[in-house]
Amino acid sequence: ETGVTQTPRHLVMGMTNKKSLKCEQHLGHNAMYWYKQSAKKPLELMFVYNFKEQTENNSVPSRFSPECPNSSHLFLHLHTLQPEDSALYLCASSHSRAGGGEQYFGPGTRLTVT
């Protein structure tokens, strides 16, 4: 596998379910990100991890719980979601250094909350 992978690609869940999104990067990066992209809305940064440590949490509701066990893997645990949480969830990674490297994105998980 190369680049950034995300599973599952599509997910339908009820409001009482618990599910997890997985992201894996094979680029040797050490910063990882979760973004939410709703229809007709701009990208919303949710979380940033740098060397496995969370460095940004943009006022994300607690029903979204991130986990970063190592620099290559990132999870987003979901529970008791609301219909307005339906969106495309994108994972990205980048080098974490002053060189300012670009982000590489995964294909996204399209989430529908019923």
Add this chain to the structure above:
Amino acid sequence: AQKVTQAQTEISVVEKEDVTLDCVYETRDTTYYLFWYKQPPSGELVFLIRRNSFDEQNEISGRYSWNFQKSTSSFNFTITASQVVDSAVYFCALRGAGNQFYFGTGTSLTVIP
């Protein structure tokens, strides 16, 4: 404050026309990085180009070209002889000294055959 503005929400052009996508940024960092991404209907954001703040040289890659002007805080993207496959949402982004990226709201480009 860090901010990226893409004032053009939607653009439609006829195939083979040239089109320029505008990007204006704000930053207080003396060293920063600018990016363009393409998001086709499939959803994945595809990295197109990175430009460092200390390198104002314009770049051309095939039908794509980028014009970076620090004096006007702009980093515009031109597609020459547009094709239907260019239809996508294009995002401009800014990175300062840290790990956070600031994205514009995107410009949706439709190329009509």
